[in-house]
Amino acid sequence: MVLSAADKSNVKACWGKIGSHAGEYGAEALERTFCSFPTTKTYFPHFDLSHGSAQVKAHGQKVADALTQAVAHMDDLPTAMSALSDLHAYKLRVDPVNFKFLSHCLLVTLACHHPAEFTPAVHASLDKFFSAVSTVLTSKYR
């Protein structure tokens, strides 16, 4: 699966529109993930996961910042995300299935907040992008 020039352009344009809301959307995507896929909460026993939690807000910002970095380096995701890839492989060890849940909830969040941008073609490009990021983050698991 390869990101085409059109995919990269769609992702950059959409992420650009999000601007400073990225952190807020990251937090919302996490909240949606915990609500819809309760097994994902097992990775956050140390967090307050209630609505509006400061920890979830901070973590959402962290996730969003990493995605912003990824958007800026779509031509070489493995290099750009190498440190995060190590972290997920050796320390966090989040089961790969969970990246699909968060990716889906990121799509849902963007669809809610940016209906005009969320065309079928952009939906496809974003899904591919999140999938590519997930692949890189799990690439050193074994």
Next chain:
Amino acid sequence: MGFLSAEEKGLVNGLWGKVNVDEVGGEALGRLLVVYPWTQRFFQSFGDLSSADAIMSNSKVKAHGKKVLNSFSDGLKNIDDLKGAFAKLSELHCDKLHVDPENFRLLGNVLVCVLAHHFGHDFNPQVQAAFQKVVAGVANALAHKYH
């Protein structure tokens, strides 16, 4: 408690009542074919699927999407016995259509994206969670008779 709590049933029925089932069906099926192009394998006779625009405006896609979602909508009326409600369709999808059940999961998630797109803030985390249960239940029910 059945498959959904009373509260979850309320959330699902509340939103579903506002859904234009025919339109959302076409939108969901179209997006499935755009976002996961390998799903086009089941629709070789549908004509032009060469671009996102072609797919979304294809009349056969719209008609079939309408059929699929009306069936889903009927299933919602039997939310506490989805396996019973979808037994015949399950056999059909296995024996005649040969559709990998993974495709039901993909369509279910695309449907959730379409609902989010239409309803925005009303499609809050609790409503989404209830719908995720529904689409998972329908996908499992459709896969139940596979052998």
